[in-house]
Amino acid sequence: MTQTLTATPAPVPGGTRTLRLLRATAIAACLPYLGLKVAWIAGSRVGIPEGSALLEHRVTMAVGNGLTVLLDSCVIVLTLVLTRPWGLRVPAWAMALPVWVATGLLAPIMAGFPLQLLTRALGGDTATSSGTEGEPFLDSWVFGVVYTGFIVQGLALGALFARYARRRWGRLWRGRVRNLPAGVVRAPYRAVAVVGAVLASFPLAVRLYWLCGGSAGLRDGERTADVQVLEGMHVAFLAAAAAGTLLLALLLPADDPADRPTTLLTLTYAGQMTVGLLLASVGAHFLARRSAAVRTLP
Numbered sequence: 001m002t003q004t005l006t007a008t009p010a011p012v013p014g015g016t017r018t019l020r021l022l023r024a025t026a027i028a029a030c031l032p033y034l035g036l037k038v039a040w041i042a043g044s045r046v047g048i049p050e051g052s053a054l055l056e057h058r059v060t061m062a063v064g065n066g067l068t069v070l071l072d073s074c075v076i077v078l079t080l081v082l083t084r085p086w087g088l089r090v091p092a093w094a095m096a097l098p099v100w101v102a103t104g105l106l107a108p109i110m111a112g113f114p115l116q117l118l119t120r121a122l123g124g125d126t127a128t129s130s131g132t133e134g135e136p137f138l139d140s141w142v143f144g145v146v147y148t149g150f151i152v153q154g155l156a157l158g159a160l161f162a163r164y165a166r167r168r169w170g171r172l173w174r175g176r177v178r179n180l181p182a183g184v185v186r187a188p189y190r191a192v193a194v195v196g197a198v199l200a201s202f203p204l205a206v207r208l209y210w211l212c213g214g215s216a217g218l219r220d221g222e223r224t225a226d227v228q229v230l231e232g233m234h235v236a237f238l239a240a241a242a243a244g245t246l247l248l249a250l251l252l253p254a255d256d257p258a259d260r261p262t263t264l265l266t267l268t269y270a271g272q273m274t275v276g277l278l279l280a281s282v283g284a285h286f287l288a289r290r291s292a293a294v295r296t297l298p
Helices: 017-041 058-083 085-089 092-121 140-173 187-211 225-248 263-295
Strands: none
Touching (some): 017 058, 017 140, 058 085, 058 092, 058 140, 085 140, 092 140, 092 225
C-alpha cells in the first residue's frame, strides 16, 4: 500500500521584514541600469564620451537598449514571482529559463568584477573599455554603477530564490546524493551528462590556454591581468558545472572533491552554452525523478 503525499507547497508569507527588504533591494538595484538605458533611448549622452562607437549607430543603439530594458525589467517580474504567494503557482518549467538566464548573466559579473577590481588595485594591467581605434566606449564610472547594481541584484535574487526553492522543492533535497538509488537518473540522461562533460573539454582547454598566457584567438589589448582573472573564473565555472552534473548522474563517487569576437572566442562561448543546456537538462531530469519518488512512498 502506498501513500501519496500532497504536492502543495507551504505558503510563503509576503510581509516579513527580510522578504520585503530583499524584494525592495532587488528592484532598486535595477533602477541605475534602467535609468541609463532609458536616458540613452531618449537621446541623452550621459556616460558616453566623444568618439564612442555608440554614437555612430544610433538606431542600433536604441534597439539594443530597448531590448536590454525589457531584459532587466524581467528581473522585477522575477522578483515578484519569488516573493508573492501567486508565484508558487507558476509552473516550474516557466521558471527554468528566466532563472537560468539570470544566473548565466549575473554570476560571472558577481565573481568577475570584484576580481578585476582587486587585480587593478594590486597593480595588474587592465583591458581598456574601448571601441574602434582605441576610442573610449563608455565613461569608466558607468561600469562601476551598472556592475555594482548587477551584483546587488544577484545577491538579492539568489537569497530570494534559495528561500523560494526551499519552500517549494525542499522535500526533494533531503538526504545525500550517495544514498540515492542507482536508477534515479536514467541511462539516456547519464549519457547526456557524459556528452556535456566531454564537450566542456573544448572551452575548458581554450580558457586554460588563455589563463596560462596564450594569445591565439584574442584581439590586441586583451592579453591583460584582469582578463586572465576572468579566464580563471570561467575555468572554475565550467569545471564546477561538469563535475556537479556528473555527481547528480551518479557517474562520479559522491565524495570526490562591443567588437566582433574572434572565431575561437565565438566557438568557446558556443561550447559553453551547449554544455550549459545539456547539463541543465540532466539536473531538471534529476529533480523530476526525485519529485516522483517522494510523492509516492511505501
